[in-house]
Amino acid sequence: MNLNEAVKKTKEVSGQMPGKKWEIYQRLTDLVEEVGELANAIQVEEGWKSQKRSKSELIDSVCDSLYSLFCIAAIYKRLALTSRDSCYASAL
Numbered sequence: 001m002n003l004n005e006a007v008k009k010t011k012e013v014s015g016q017m018p019g020k021k022w023e024i025y026q027r028l029t030d031l032v033e034e035v036g037e038l039a040n041a042i043q044v045e046e047g048w049k050s051q052k053r054s055k056s057e058l059i060d061s062v063c064d065s066l067y068s069l070f071c072i073a074a075i076y077k078r079l080a081l082t083s084r085d086s087c088y089a090s091a092l
Contacts, residue, residue: 010067011074024075031068037061 001009038061043049045058
């Protein structure tokens with residue numbers, strides 16, 4: 001799956017979520033939150049913070065950050081990305 005396909009699949013998945021559709025401001029706020037959790041996971045992984053202070057697993061944080069980025073990309077529909085392989089699809 002290339003990145004354009006991942007963006008398309010993410011849009012399909014996010015469209016199935018219940019509740020009000022998120023716009024760019026909600027998506028951007030969500031991305032900031034997910035990047036913060038990614039930073040925390042890296043700090044725990046590197047031993048700068050104890051496991052007790054972990055908010056999420058590193059792989060989950062990476063996937064959540066990608067999901068948020070791809071949702072934003074789907075809103076703007078201006079992405080022309082190419083990639084031979086993507087492990088993102090397996091996380092959906």
